[in-house]
Amino acid sequence: MSSRQFLASLATVALMALFGYGVWAVLGTLQSRANHVVDPVQSQALLALPGTIYLAQGGSLYSLQGLHFTRLNTPPGNWVQVAPATGGDLLAVDKGNGYSDLYLLSPGGQVIRTLLQESSPKYFDNHFVYYPRVSPNGQSLFYAWNWIDPYANYNVDFEILSGPLSSPGSSTTVWSLSNLYYQGGDVEPLPLANGSLIYVKYATDTSTGAVYSQLALVTSPGAQPQYLTTPAQNCSEPALNPQGTEIAMICSNNQLQTSTLDLASWNGSSLGTLQELSSGPMAAMPTWAPNGQSLIFMNVPERALPFQLYWVPKASSAKPGAPQEVTQNLSLTATSAPVWYP
């Protein structure tokens, strides 16, 4: 064999090996891309909504202006919820190992001050705080906080507390009933301008095994709640429009795999008939536009895909528009309602 033939043979063998590697590599690229997720800053929104929207994904907070995302300059942490505060600032929950803390952040993500620090060196003195909401007059902070039953360590349901926004831990008011009992408890406070409070109560029917949530209205701390929705509707995550006349919410109608976005008129004491704005399949966390004309919410394009942001134009009109996808290839934290500032 000549040297030329030898080299040709060698090249052929190398090409064959390269081909084998290529097959291996190509097979790898054929993996499903359905769950492909990118960092929001590497993404672009599909449509530009007015104002600024704040969202959470993967432990970080982001703002969306026009088509572009910016990562907020928060301290390192696991930022799992964001909520509106006063003057354009933000409330944000940082979840640690066995607790969560609540902060007041600037629009850029810098910590203005710590509102509630729930970590403790004593194991049973750690708590979780979630769902912060500022009262319409800007004076009080409402939130869900897990209590610990001194007589039974397992009984640690959420209850609704409030305190002055200037120093929430200095004095707390308990809004929930005291009969929390291994059923999840009370979450998602929605303080109203008249001093009343809507929150979501979870309960279990032990005879049927059904677990459900209801919107509850209380006019004073610890008062007996008036239920605004039925156990069968299984509604939660209420959002009141800026005009105070309509409440958007998420209902599952006791389905285990689907949830819908629903809207009902609100007269200050009762809800009108629920109107479905989106059939889901996994609608979550509605937030109204600053002008109350449209709303945004989380949803999945199809079952089993990550959550994206959706927009419902003319949500408060007689004929709401069809939901439109605002983001793609993200995996937004669906347990945090977006914040929408003008």
Add this chain to the structure above:
Amino acid sequence: MAAGTRPRRRRAGLSTHRSSFSWGRHPALLAFLLLAGFAVSGVSGAVAYFLPAVTTALHVTGQKTTGHGGKATHPGATVTPPPPGQPFTVLLLGSDNDTKFSPSSVLTQTMILVRVDPATHHAVMLSIPRDLWVPLSTGGSAKIDAAYSYGGAAAAIQTVENNFNVTVNYWAWIGLGGLVGLVNQLGGVDLLAQMPILDVQYPSDLTGNNPYANQRIAILPGPQRLGGVNALTYVRSRHGDILEDIARGQKQQQLLVDIKDTAKLMNLADIPRIASSLAGEVRTNLSLSQISSVTALAHDFSNGDVTQIVMLGSDYRSQNINGQAALVPIWPAINSLIAQNFPPG
């Protein structure tokens, strides 16, 4: 060059004896060998890609239904594949296989009986409470979750068959790490958490050296996407739920449906990645071809085709037996449940 003439390549100085071999005179052979070489190389690449999946599959599928150590301690518990197209029943088993227990004697905290009827396109899932106090196939009475620890899948199946009067055709067992890995490799699952899950004494046994350590966990309610660890937490935590283990059964069934939906998005190229997460954490007597058939069947099922059942207070009464908090079956109620949802044949 005139038409019909064949160009001949020669190099000056090279021997052209008739006995010497020249590839140029055997173009067909050369082409064949080149093609064969590339084919072998390509197949090798594919084999290398799928090798982890094949290796895992060979280890976890087609398991014999025996007691621990391979002993056929319960010959009555031979499982029989049903005729094609006929309804079949699968016993799904799940264990807290952390280091608190010897790997060969874990309990099955999860026991879900699934009946699939391909003809009617309907499936029923029934969770069997782990604390149900029943006669075991290995002798004596105990909580039903002990059957597996005494006699492996064979004893678990025989115990279920004896007490519930059903025929189990297939079984599958999964450990904690298997569930976490499976959900992670699927990219997470969309799940509608039925309630806030709060537990201040949840086992911290997936990492670390102390299997008895606890941790505080919180899963918020409502629609969300969960990774493997949080999905396991959702279906494993029981302290903060008034229905305790019964609620776990409900949540486990819910997660199974969510996993089924997520798996629909996967394709053949995803199998090695998913299989790698299951090594040592999954066992089943289903063969590869049977798994393929069941998977294809599951793809065609909508969630409305699946009925989810748990036993409630009318099906048992709580009783302390030998210092253990047990559930004593109320057999007329359970038998009615079984007759309604798990008819023979």
